[in-house]
Amino acid sequence: MTDETSAGPVSGMDALEAIATARTMRWFEPTPVPEEKIRTLLWAATRAPNPGNSQGWHFLVVTDPALRGQIGKVISPIAATVGSVQEAEPDHRAMRAGSLNLLENLGDVPVLIFVCGRNIFPPQAPQIDLLHSAMFGAAQNLLIAARATGLGAAMTSFHAPFESELRELLGIPDDVHMGALIPVGFPARPHGPVRRRPVEEVVHWDRW
Numbered sequence: 001m002t003d004e005t006s007a008g009p010v011s012g013m014d015a016l017e018a019i020a021t022a023r024t025m026r027w028f029e030p031t032p033v034p035e036e037k038i039r040t041l042l043w044a045a046t047r048a049p050n051p052g053n054s055q056g057w058h059f060l061v062v063t064d065p066a067l068r069g070q071i072g073k074v075i076s077p078i079a080a081t082v083g084s085v086q087e088a089e090p091d092h093r094a095m096r097a098g099s100l101n102l103l104e105n106l107g108d109v110p111v112l113i114f115v116c117g118r119n120i121f122p123p124q125a126p127q128i129d130l131l132h133s134a135m136f137g138a139a140q141n142l143l144i145a146a147r148a149t150g151l152g153a154a155m156t157s158f159h160a161p162f163e164s165e166l167r168e169l170l171g172i173p174d175d176v177h178m179g180a181l182i183p184v185g186f187p188a189r190p191h192g193p194v195r196r197r198p199v200e201e202v203v204h205w206d207r208w
């Protein structure tokens with residue numbers, strides 16, 4: 001179950017620089033991603049903390065062009081719910097344009113990774129919240145590893161409205177939960193610094 005011998009890849013951008021600049025990438029080059037790079041992301045994902053080291057996560061990596069095209073088609077109706085770029089608040093326009101671009105071109109993004117998992121912890125009374133904590137930690141490691149290795153990635157819940165169609169298409173068993181869909185590829189736009197509230201607005205030292 002454990003893989004202590006696997007030191008994994010060691011080259012990549014400094015971790016803090018990757019965290020600071022790993023914005024959600026919604027624009028991708030169609031260039032294929034070498035398998036070695038994909039494996040680096042999966043290695044990072046599977047090093048994440050998780051409840052009781054139960055490691056309930058599973059990853060479905062889709063690179064087959066025909067399947068990607070079908071996935072893109074299944075998910076494409078979400079585009080109609082996003083709204084127009086012009087009607088978005090100025091702060092949200094770039095995100096909306098990016099979301100529409102990603103949805104319209106999802107089938108052409110070179111790698112589509114479904115972060116999934118089985119609800120297995122604690123064994124006597126498994127809790128879905130704990131599985132989600134494992135899947136989301138893994139997803140974050142994957143996003144940071146993508147940034148650190150020159151790739152772009154987007155955390156999405158695009159799968160959610162179409163779970164049954166996607167399960168059927170991809171053969172995902174009924175007892176496997178789907179946590180996220182992360183498109184991955186070489187970025188077609190620059191990564192910028194992530195924009196977040198100042199630390200001091202949300203941090204409480206010693207007492208609230």
Ligand SMILES: Cc1cc2nc3c(=O)[nH]c(=O)nc-3n(C[C@H](O)[C@H](O)[C@H](O)COP(=O)(O)O)c2cc1C
Nearest residue numbers: 022023024025026095099154155156157158194195
């Ligand atoms: C659980 C979760 C679900 C998300 N779902 C979507 C999504 O469906 N589509 C999308 O474009 N971005 C999605 N995002 C990305 C967020 O919109 C993004 O992280 C946030 O706006 C901050 O922007 P940044 O990551 O570029 O800094 C999701 C993020 C999380 C954590």
